Amino acid sequence: MCSCLQGYDLIGITEMWWNSSYDWSVGMEGYRLFMMDKQGTQGGGITFCINDQLECMELCLEIDEELTESLWVRIKGSTGTGDIIVGVCYRPPDQGDRADEALYRQTGAESHSEALVLMGDFNHPDICYTDNTAGHKQSRRFLECVNDNFLLQVIEEPMRRGAMLDLVLTNKEGLVGNVKLKGSLGCSDHEMVEFKILRAVRRAHSKLTALDFRRADFALFRDLLGRVPWDKADNVCLQPRKSTVSWAASKEA
Structure with a gap:
């Protein structure tokens, strides 16, 4: 209902907490669904719902995909502009170094694209993005990945109990704008983040x-x-x- 009222073209959701028994109920009319359920564990799960009028395809990175909860989709740019890579990620609070490094390799590979937007729950509450500092080793390593790949973090306000866990990263200044916190959805204790990708994308044309x-x-x-x-x-x-x-x-x- 929220997506219909707001007319969102792209919806990224983390911690869906579903399994295959819910597959019949997760689709939305007018949207193409990309989803990943973390097999063998409780919780997690991520999804993209993308307006079916946009030309898009899921990317198979072939870089330690079994270790991370991440989805990457290429959205076709309009005439005269390049494509846009969008990713959604959920990093559990107890994620180990091996899975972290796998995510950083994926991020590094996609950061070389002309336009990248990566959103998700990264669970690094001790990072101060104003001072570019962090208290823990894993958080400092995450900051290194962000800086080494010249990524910009565009969220400015905490959205969960004073902590900035949910982030939007981009490799191009001015690509993401109009960032707003929209309150929580249902019983979630995270706030929704609304933003605009300030670049035209190609709409699919009917072949009928x-x-x-x-x-x-x-x-x-x-x-x-x-x-x-x-x-x-x-x-x-x-x-x-x-x-x-x-x-x-x-x-x-």
């Missing part, structure tokens, strides 16, 4: 072809139909034969 009946040759149709012999008593065709009706024109829907 619709006939333009207003331009049809109905005189030819009646003439061909009149040549078929009928039994007027039983109203059946006695000698059906093949005929071809040529339509004058068609147009793309």
Whole structure:
């Protein structure tokens, strides 16, 4: 309902807490669903819901994908602009160094794209982004990844009990704007983050072809139909034969 009212093109959600028994209920009309359920553990799970009018495809990075909870999607840019890579990530608070490094390799690979937006819950509450400092080793390593890949962190306000856990990172200044906190959704103790990607994307065009009946040759149709012999008593065709009706024109829907 929230997505319908606001008209969001892209929705990233972390900690979905679902399994395959809920697959029937997670889709939304008008959106293409990309999802990842963390197998073998309780909790976690991430998803992208992307307006089905946008040309997009999920990326297979082939970089330690089994270790991380992350999804990456390429959205086709409009004419004259490059594509946009969007990612969503959930990093559990107890995630180990091996999984952290796998996520940093993925982030480093995608940071070389022309336009990247990475959102998610990274669970580093001890980082101060104003001073670029952190208290713990893992948080300092995360800051190194952000700085080494020249990423900008655009969230300025904490959204969970005074901690800044949910972040939006981008590799291009001015790509993300109008960042707002929109309150919590349902029973979540995190606030929703709303922002705009300030770059045009390509809308998908329907490939269906619709006939333009207003331009049809109905005189030819009646003439061909009149040549078929009928039994007027039983109203059946006695000698059906093949005929071809040529339509004058068609147009793309």
